[in-house]
Amino acid sequence: MPKRHTLKTQKLAASHTKSHLHGMIRLIVYLPLLVVSAWSCSPTGDNKAAAATPMPEVKAAQPVRQTVTDWDEFTGHIEAIDAVDVRPRVSGYLDKINFKAGAKVKKGDLLFVIDPKPLKAQLNFAQAELKQAKVKLELAKNDANRAERLFKVKGISEEEYDSRSKGLAEAAAALQSAQANVETAQLNLDYTEVRSPIDGRITREQLTLGNLVNGGTAGEATLLATIVSTDPVYAYVDADESAVLKYRRTLLKSSQGAVAGERIQVSLALADETDFLHQGFLDYISPREDSATGTVSLRAVFDNPDELLAPGYFARVRIQGSVPYPALLIPDKAIGRDQAQRFVWVVKDNGEVEYRKVTIGPHIDGLRAIKEGVGEGDWVVVEGIQKIRPGATVKATRIGTQQAADEAKP
Missing domain, CATH: 2.40.50.100 (RNA polymerase II/Efflux pump adaptor protein, barrel-sandwich hybrid domain)
Structure with a gap:
């Protein structure tokens, strides 16, 4: 009898130990889940951080309409007339x-x-x-x-x-x-x-x-x-056939006469100049193409009272490539580059930004003409572009276009 009681006691103890062990295992298994659940519901989690992140603040401006002229840029060299x-x-x-x-x-x-x-x-x-x-x-x-x-x-x-x-x-x-x-x-x-x-x-x-x-x-x-001789001077450039044909047609459209080279406007910038400060006009278009290079020689005349344009200097030369036409302009800094494509960000009424491909025209006093891609009533992001991602919603402050261009100047 004593032996049988002892055996029963041992079985009860073993059963209790086994039940306690199973409970401990369940606690160990479910405890991380409870912790994760509690942390995810906690006000200090990522959801709260994401919800608390403010919208990017940007500045936006509308295009302005102005009359512009297309220009073609070349590398030229200056020579004395005599x-x-x-x-x-x-x-x-x-x-x-x-x-x-x-x-x-x-x-x-x-x-x-x-x-x-x-x-x-x-x-x-x-x-x-x-x-x-x-x-x-x-x-x-x-x-x-x-x-x-x-x-x-x-x-x-x-x-x-x-x-x-x-x-x-x-x-x-x-x-x-x-x-x-x-x-x-x-x-x-x-x-x-x-x-x-x-x-x-x-x-x-x-x-x-x-x-x-x-x-x-x-x-x-x-x-x-x-x-x-130093005043005036010549500037020579070599242009391809398509450019020369465009200049001849520009003469006809502008009713300036059919004589080649008559008063097509030309501007010039020296090596240390950013802007094209020197103004002249095209006075000669070669009547023949150089068969070796496939180019046509053009010559412009520039007044040179201060003698900055020295014979032998190389310079950037811009030649009028069109008659004046109306165009929309935005600050040049608003235009981004995506490989070979230019683009802008346009802010919709709900604050969402839209990616727009654009075709650009000439640069004028900090503004860039846009031939295609934006409308006159669009709000284009001009500051804070680096903060934007496709589909993002932004807080846009509206400013004037010329103000944006002036702020971009050094």
């Missing part, structure tokens, strides 16, 4: 330099002097020969007159008469030759003073005083300096 290499016409030693390197010179200004003494001596010699020729001519005239009188009375033969008449003609020819020699000697003496052939700015001298210079033709004469 450029002259200064070379001597006579040989001799360089005696004087009468200018400062880089100075402005006027046509006729004295630049160089070549030692005149040898050429002055040549002039004196030629003048002496001229005097001799005049004396010989007078003697020949007197001799011919006597011969004529004698020939009339049969005092001399016809042969003698012809000989004396020939002597008169030879003396007259010798006088003309002597006169020409004097004129040549005088010119050579004058050429010892080398003067500027044009108005412009002169380079530094290529030789110093005392050097021997050679005169004559361009291939043989010594280069002394170069003068380039």
